[in-house]
Amino acid sequence: MNQVNIAVSEEQTSERLDKFLSTTEPEWSRTQVQQWVKDGLIEVNGKQVKANYKVQAGDQIKVEIPDPEALDVEAEPMDLDIYYEDADVLVVNKPRGMVVHPAPGHVSGTLVNGLMAHCKDLSGINGVMRPGIVHRIDKDTSGLLMVAKNDMAHESLVNQLVAKTVTRKYTAVVHGIIQHDTGTIDAPIGRDKKDRQSMTVTKENAKQAVTHFDVIERFKDFTVVECRLETGRTHQIRVHMKYIGYPLAGDPKYGPRKTVDFNGQLLHAGVLGFDHPRTGEYIEFTAPIPADMQAFIDSLRNND
Template identity: 45%
Template sequence: MEEYSLKVEKKDQGQRIDKFLASEYDDLSRSFIQTLIEEKKVTVNGDIVDKSYKITENDFLKIIIEEKESEIKAVEMDLDVVYEDQDIIVINKNADRVVHPAPGHHDDTIVNALLAHVDNLSAINGVKRPGIVHRLDKDTSGLLIVAKNDKSHKELAKQFKNRTVDKYYYALIEGNLAYKKGKIDAPIGRDPKNRKKMAVRKRRSKKAISRFKIIEEFKTHTLVEVKIETGRTHQIRVHFSYLGHPVVGDKKYGSKNTLNAKRQLLHARKLAVKHPTTGKKIVFEAELKDDFKEILNKLRS
């Protein structure tokens, strides 16, 4: 069972509950929320309401989504496997795949493909997210490490929580930077003007640190490597948008997309972890996807 809960702020009062919740949670569509309301899976201060209910300040909203094992099925799909043993599997994720099932994505996710590829995945995250220790946005490509058993899952989750995993990304950004390398230390929270976005803000935010260095410069664009020390939602996309250099193709955070990229050009390039069984540090690297390479070659020519 999955549960969502939040308290209504003064600025949000007066909205219809279904519209408000859909704006709060990117992974839940408005029609899906309406279905949950009809099924009495949404409460306000512990009471059942209908979809026309208008929220007021300090209302406590709760959504309950019951997961059914039958909802998840194995589906044969191409997987770009970088490494695999009895404990973990590491893939180079394509940019057109959601990591785990969610409303609107039931049988076209990385989890569906993994279930068809391996015999076992850890069960710690429930039936919808077996083996998933961390995630990448749908339109971000690159390295994703998955646990095949509960022991490996617990050990990897501990490393991610303690920030001992080294995560490096390649991002093609708009414009040119003033420095060859640098550190972005800017807290991130939900954008108060658009609840489906994140933003750099002082209040109601969490510490976020990204370190970058220039890999290659072009006339109007720059390829950077970014090491993230924290794992906030959309962190790299938000930080470079904040600097005035959005990731190419990321229209959500201000890209002009003059290169006509079909997605944000962000790629999880390198991942360094301790193997959950041997304890030895292992480093994985993933080649850029063809669409990313093509745009770089276009810029070089």
């Protein structure tokens, strides 16, 4: 069990304890904080209080974070689309609709379950729930992911992500007609205060996020773009394109109320490049747009 100590500043006074903590620590949900309060894991100035306690400037809050429940993650044989594999790294093309790693309430059918059946040697840096996983893409986003098969490779790939030297290019279909042929969106992303399950462009508890885009093709009501990630924040492309007024087609969370029926956003991680952790050689892979996404683009072209 880990302990976190937080002091309340003058600007944060009179906010509910559960809201204050979930805003201060974006990784903590408000429901999670409320449960910790009920379990007696949170004290304010040495005393237990209720979740609706209004914090005051100078309050000292102690949070005992319980250890995560150990979940039994089992290997499941799957027909994985492996693009590259050696003793250190593996590159896999994840289909749309597949979750990358297990989570409470969703411990089977994920990419990790399939990877565990495919190879026994995955890095352990991210623990039993995310073995080998260096970066993620959303459930309904398809495309290429790099997987570390040992801790040396994992550290190297993570360092490359931090240094922004990994090539990650996505193809997306967005609502509206983008007039500029190219652009850069430099806007910080953090947890949405109004919806804890969503991210948004904000200055509060946010991290720098940069997305570059190039227009590939314009249609009557849509634009196909290639987005290149400089940073890798949760839902980054989906949030950034909505922010500039061109939300992704089919996106149930960030798209317009009346979007296309595609069972998820039209977004594909098609290009992935990095320096090999052992040899230092730059390697790059390209996965074609999935058939259903290509069919949608073709229909736009035919209808124009």
